[in-house]
Amino acid sequence: MDFFSKYSLCDTPIDQHNVSKLQSDSEQNAMVSCLSDTERQMLKQRIKELLLSCLEFTVPPLSYKPCEEGWRAYRGKCYTFSSNMQSWFESRDSCAASQAHLVIIESAVEQAFLLSKNIETYWIGLSDLETEGHWIWVNNQTLSETGVEFWFRRGNQKSEPDNWNVDDASGENCASVSWEALNAWFDNSCTVKKKYICEKKYSFPYLDDNESN
Ligand SMILES: [Ca+2]
């Protein structure tokens, strides 16, 4: 079994050290075939944890990549920024068709990463469709559960979300991320067509529990 060589190295120094130590430890490599099933699963889990901690991956030509072509790898997640524009509902369904979901933003670091790749406005996986003012992510987490929110702030006027209902009588029940500042979330009418960001976890097929080689 040689799943070490199937994974590329992280390109950040601290992760590079951890992962390359595992990859280059020939004694540990030789031990793998002697491990019990339980020990083997524990070792795989440890490798998976290290790989999930990678901030970004280097991409040597023959190394395994945690994300498909067209997706960006960052801290355990793969992201794709659409080039087409759709309603929030269509965007949600398009992400699901790629075995993904509209992006769920869980930290300032993740928000900053998205902004760094972003010069437009994109739908995110946040809505208050069921109860006005009760914002929930597409995985049913609330903002208090994720612990961060980045609504756009205005000094002397009402900040976002403002549920503006002049253009759409049903108000604004779907959220987008813009790029002007860290606090760059807006509520919008869900029927407006925008680009969108899909997200899914890194995939490690050689480390899956049913991996047989
Ligand atoms: Ca609303």
Ligand SMILES: [Ca+2]
């Ligand atoms: Ca608004």
